[in-house]
Amino acid sequence: MRSHLVLAVALSLIVTGCINSIATKFQDNQCVRNCNGEGSPVLFEQPVLQTLQMFVGETSLLFVMLWQKFGVKRDGYELVSGSDNSNKVKLTTRRSYALSLPAICDICGTTLMNLALTMIPVSIYQMTRGVLILFVALFSIVFLKHKISRFEWLSLFIVVFGVFLVGYSGQTGVTIDVSLITGILLIVLAQVCTASQFVIEEHIMSKWIVTPSTLVAYEGMYGAGITLGAMCLASITVVRGHPDSSFNIVSSLHDMFANSSVLYSSIIIMTSIACFNFFGITLTNSMNATVRSTIDTCRTLLVWLVSLSLGWESFKFIQFVGFAMLVLGTLLFNGAITVDKNKLPKWLAKDYPDDQDHRIINVVDEEVERF
Secondary structure, eight states, X not given: OOHHHHHXXXXXXXXXXXXXXXXXXXXXXXXXXXXXXXXXXXXXXOHHHHHHHHHHHHHTHHHHHHHHHXXXXXXXXXXXXXSOOTTOEEOOTGXXXXXXXXXXHHHHHHHHHXXXXXXXXXXXXXXXXXXXXXXXXXXXXXXXXXXXXXXXXXXXXXXXXXXXXXXXXXXXXXXXXXXHHHHHHHHHHHHHHHHHHHHHHHHHHHHXXXXXXXXXXXXXXXXXXXXXXXXXXXXXXXXXXXXXXXTOHHHHHHHHHHOHHHHHHHHHXXXXXXXXXXXXXXXXGGOXXXXXXXXXXXXXXXXXXXXXXXXSSOXXXXXXXXXXXXXXXXXXXXXXXXXXXXXXXXXXXXXXXOSGGGSHXXXXXXXXXXX
């Protein structure tokens, strides 16, 4: 792909990712009941329905998958595989059930993040997600038997400390903000689910050959089916008679269609997810871990700037410092910023990853840019 097209698609990736986070937070802020001062207003806080919206957006990639299969094949869409394919078989529709497991991890992670977003500012939500690389690294060590250098451990410590400063910046007074802490803990727990998803996908891709669009589309299809089924089952059993429950699909859909702002934002969320994944697939062969982290950093920065311009948040220097440390740690971890090995202490330089391919981020990094 030509360089100017790569830049254009990368910018589209950043913008659509930003739109999704902003639209989701906007949706959370919409009043759906008691909006005229009669009792406490009820906001549209439906993390499970928002998860379903995400999967519907991902499922739209089925059209791309079918176009690749039956239509005109274009350059730029290659099989997702990091090693020799001679001993692998193509992932067929019959075998696609294997992708239901990472889809379940995605359901848990996305729902927890959507729930967290109702409790914390959108910029802190976006920045705190940077702790994902810590759990991806830990899980790859435990389950995939990969090794990590001392320098990479130091980079992860910088990331974690940066996330701590970002979270601390959300404190508004001397008293502990329980909602803020709960939201951050939910995001951390969500990253455990997301890291599990990445590791499981890595294991699946080591056994089967699968195109990027197929990976996203099948996970979206299974995720949407499981989420919808869980909501329907819960609506007629445990949450029956509880209209404010996130699992009450009747109440959730009624609130969505009764409020035009919620409905339009739902359409924007699903469209932005579909576009985000499409652009990510388009750039599959043009991105490595460094490019992905740069895109994520730009997306997070754009979300922060938009949130500030909308008056949802105020600028805090400590949050800026935390974000800078988060970016620094991430760039050191994936090798975007290199350090002269001779200038490092001996204990740190002993196993410094000279070969970029041996860095753990290049071993477990997603081959498709995902939301």
